[in-house]
Amino acid sequence: MLYGYIVNPINGERIDEALLLIMKAPRSFTAEDVIEFQCHGGLVCVQRVLELVISEGARRALPGEFTQRAVLHGRLDITRAEAISELIGARSRRASQLAMVGLGGGVQKSILGFRERLLDQLAEIEARVDFEENILPVDECAIKREVQSIVQELIQLVVDGRCSAIVQRGLRIALVGRPNVGKSSLLNRLSRRERAIVTDIPGTTRDLIETEIILNGVPITLLDTAGIQVTEDKVEKVGIERSREAIASADAIVLVFDLVEGWTLADAILLKEIPSDVTLLIVGNKADRYSNKSHSPIQLSDPLWAMPVSAMTGEGEASMLTELLNRCGAGEIQEINLALNARQCDLASSAASILEQGLQTFEDGLPIDFFTIDLRQAIKFLGQITGDDISESTLDRIFSRFCIGK
Template structure:
């Protein structure tokens, strides 16, 4: 690791009330003492706030009235000596301050270099370091909770626990390699249950990957159905705003409308589509084809039908044309126009992929909360990461998949009573794969690839 002292602007580009210039490295305090003047000018004490002026050392020119906060190693973000200059948030001013710091001996920090140093100095493991970027990019409550759980080490602790169990099994196998005469042959009955439990725990982790991906990217929800059943009204109700034009004329919506919203802090992308029907109108035909493509790319389909004018035969035919593997919620709309409670449409509910039926009024909002909960249930998002940590990064998913495959190979070799040397090879490979999650076994190329995606200043 480079021991240079580094510096960068740590706050986002643009104007703001406060802008921060961060310095890290062995020379951080000396540089700070040259560019900052405070009352008394006594030696800087760690974790205290100093009010003073940022100055040009050569001329004494005051650049800004600012705060300085020093952090002595190892009690700092990077594990090194760190100084933060809290200035007024003018982009021009911050640029002058950071260039001054560079002239006094620091060099420009590379993207993610502060967090890289935190990782290399043992302040964070690799999964926690990735969570720093997730926290910065969080756009919803659920994304924030997921990033915080990763940053606080929920996945790391789970990976460590799995690897500790795995090392215990590996130690047993290697003992039979080194002391085969004293210990005799490996007994599959003694090790197979432990291996099987590990595989099941990895399966549970992988099961969370689908949820993690939806949380990271946003669940895609397609609203489909016949013309004039209230699809655009439902879009507006979900968004809480008049986004789509609503009329009594069938075929009003001719193109796919895509908007973002949240349910219980979970990011969603909803697509309002053209009504599905036979049409001679060329423009409407294009809209209908786009509606079908939107349904094919969705994580969930809301199939809307009109409670006041049901056409179950047509709706059933349309439902059968939609992808069977994508879950569907039946949404009976215009509840406010009924005098008696509606009955569940058994003919539609029996269609492959239909998971629930909800009755709503998109116009009055009746039933929307029930629909929200049904959407979360259909996407398995109702209990985010309460038990098993969520896998939100493809890198983590790949590591768990690799470890699981090596453990399956080891279990097969054990049950076939193959030499323990072969079993040990797969167990070591599984341990190496899991170790990449926290960085214990990560190589330099992997570490470099992760941190190059960070922003400068973190």
């Protein structure tokens, strides 16, 4: 490590006092020769040093270029490289823990394991095809059993992966309901701070209020909306329009109503406005003033159920959140210990379906060497997960999602 000044060679101006770190190949992140300037962190300083090195012939790195170079030089496999991007993008501890498993080679190891097992089956069949006379006939049942179990394990991995995508991506959840039912109070309770104004005047919230919370490791953007009602107030009207936009953009809607007033016609009309494809939870608020003290779901009408909760006392909060996360498909996240990303899930799923299709060979009584075609294809899909069998365009697509300088 060298110490000195960064000097503009044209006019001799000292731009910064800095350290220069020299990393010789292959002992650097990219496995190439690398030098790193460590200058003072201020914006102007860094910018001026950057301009200077660029004017002297260096260029800015492309998004993900460092990691891509590390992969091309064999320092990292593709699953570890993807984990770096996931680690940087992690919005919750749980997301970063899952990314660390990938970075430690967890995804690679697991996929290579499946690949080995399939290669074993392939070798088993092909040995028979090549040296038919000298070996015992192939144990079709054993092969079938092993492949069936691989299919099941791959499917489980895909299910876990799709579920853990929620940890990475997060959810947008909108609190929707008539005025004064306690949406803002609920937002304040869930975010553990006085984020939104609460009054007993209907129409208090007029703008969309967003807050970030983390529930069971799932990053959630919670939206408080203006209570929807018929109004002549110009500002409130705009607020209600925004509520409708929030309904359209959310992953899940919590429809809040007032338990003391009961489920009214106006609530039912509002319910009709919610698109049928969005995850919905109906919540009856002000349970502290409701006679029935049990926290079990309340039947409104067949098939509508509501979770009782009190934004004031917090009763019913835990059951409501568990129900909400379950409905969003995020209930099992704590049990997952390996998280495939979307690209990896697609390939694992393709491998599983081609194997399933191949198993039909046995049912149809076709010669077993037909099955080797599917086996080879499945092995190829798995190879694409770890990058052993990956095209340049796929590589470019993966790295283009990285941030610059990583």
